[in-house]
Amino acid sequence: MTALLIDVMLLLLLVIAAIAAISVRNLLAATMFLAIYSLLMALVWVHLQAVDVAFTEAAVGAGISTVLLVGTLVIVKSDEEPTSMIHWPSLAAVLVTGAALVYGTLDMPSFGDPAAPANQHVAPYYIERALADTGVPNFVTAVLASYRGYDTLFETAVIFTAGISLVLLLRAAAPRRRREKKP
Amino acid sequence: MKEQFIVREVARLLIPFILLFGLYVIFHGEISPGGGFQGGVILASAFILYTLVYGAEGGQRVLSSDASDRLNSVGVLLFAGVGVATMVLGGAFLAYNELLPAQPAAGQVLGIVLVELGVGITVFAVMVTLFNEMIGAARR
Numbered sequence: 001m002t003a004l005l006i007d008v009m010l011l012l013l014l015v016i017a018a019i020a021a022i023s024v025r026n027l028l029a030a031t032m033f034l035a036i037y038s039l040l041m042a043l044v045w046v047h048l049q050a051v052d053v054a055f056t057e058a059a060v061g062a063g064i065s066t067v068l069l070v071g072t073l074v075i076v077k078s079d080e081e082p083t084s085m086i087h088w089p090s091l092a093a094v095l096v097t098g099a100a101l102v103y104g105t106l107d108m109p110s111f112g113d114p115a116a117p118a119n120q121h122v123a124p125y126y127i128e129r130a131l132a133d134t135g136v137p138n139f140v141t142a143v144l145a146s147y148r149g150y151d152t153l154f155e156t157a158v159i160f161t162a163g164i165s166l167v168l169l170l171r172a173a174a175p176r177r178r179r180e181k182k183p
Numbered sequence: 184m185k186e187q188f189i190v191r192e193v194a195r196l197l198i199p200f201i202l203l204f205g206l207y208v209i210f211h212g213e214i215s216p217g218g219g220f221q222g223g224v225i226l227a228s229a230f231i232l233y234t235l236v237y238g239a240e241g242g243q244r245v246l247s248s249d250a251s252d253r254l255n256s257v258g259v260l261l262f263a264g265v266g267v268a269t270m271v272l273g274g275a276f277l278a279y280n281e282l283l284p285a286q287p288a289a290g291q292v293l294g295i296v297l298v299e300l301g302v303g304i305t306v307f308a309v310m311v312t313l314f315n316e317m318i319g320a321a322r323r
Contacts, residue, residue: 051216052216052217052218052221054216055208055216055217055221056220056221056224059221059224059225059228060224063224063228064224064227064228064231064310064313067228067231067314068313068314068317071314071317071318072317075317132288133288133291134279134288134291134292134295135288135289135291135292136213136214136291136292136295137213137214138212138213138214138215138216140216140218141212141213141218141295141299142213142291142295144218145213145218145294145295145298145299146277146279146291146294146295149266149277149279149298150276150277152262152298152302153259153262153263153266153277153298155302156258156259156262156301156302156305156306157259159305159306159309160255160256160258160259160305160309162309163252163255163305163308163309163312163313164255166309166312166313166316167252167312167316170316170317170319171248171316171319
């Protein structure tokens with residue numbers, strides 16, 4: 001009962017934060033609402049017992065993303081141009097898609113169901129064997145770094161590539177300026 | 184913001200603890216929630232706080248863009264290097280058991296810690312680069 005109450009409260013606050021983020025005209029306020037949204041989302045992850053995901057959500061979603069969005073607002077204007085009216089075809093498309101997705105969830109197994117296909121494949125092996133195989137008590141880390149080491153390696157490579165692209169794209173104009181300053 | 188007493192002193196007090204927490208999250212990831220990705224982001228947030236208080240020049244004095252570019256590659260190389268090391272020792276790529284053949288589980292722990300450190304270094308460097316390039320753009 002308490003768990004249900006916490007779920008309802010968190011999801012209600014999430015929806016409020018999301019609507020607030022869309023509807024405020026001041027983009028700095030919208031950014032803050034997005035940070036609140038991320039922090040609430042982190043709480044939802046904790047409540048689903050996905051603490052590693054919650055950690056990432058709090059650090060990246062509420063932390064770094066907010067800093068970067070505020071940084072963007074320094075460069076661009078911080079007030080949204082007033083837009084006219086509701087765009088009815090878009091609203092219809094969103095409602096239909098949303099309804100289809102909600103309808104789709106009705107067929108999904110209930111949360112944490114041990115008989116669900118996703119929990120029948122390799123998950124039991126990981127849960128039973130992770131500690132003995134790897135000596136690592138947190139089997140999320142064991143899966144990420146050991147069983148799925150290739151995936152994590154290439155994820156790191158993706159982040160690396162993003163960093164290289166940043167340097168190539170954003171720093172391209174800056175060095176020329178620095179060189180010009182020197183006599 | 185260097186001239187603002189409260190901001191400066193709070194940052195000075197907090198940054199060592201943020202760095203310590205970031206390292207804890209990276210190296211303790213195999214026992215508690217967290218890991219290289221989260222720890223790297225936390226470390227980067229310490230650098231961002233420092234740069235916000237002491238300005239871009241202060242940040243560059245602590246960690247130049249050249250150094251963060253190098254760190255970016257160091258992380259991936261460390262990760263892939265562990266894989267190559269296990270191959271040299273006679274196993275498959277990223278088969279950490281080969282690191283300490285006498286105690287396979289300890290080899291796994293060693294491999295996982297090194298790999299998480301690699302992820303942390305790259306994530307830290309990319310977040311720092313992202314922030315640095317952004318404030319570079321703001322001053323242009």
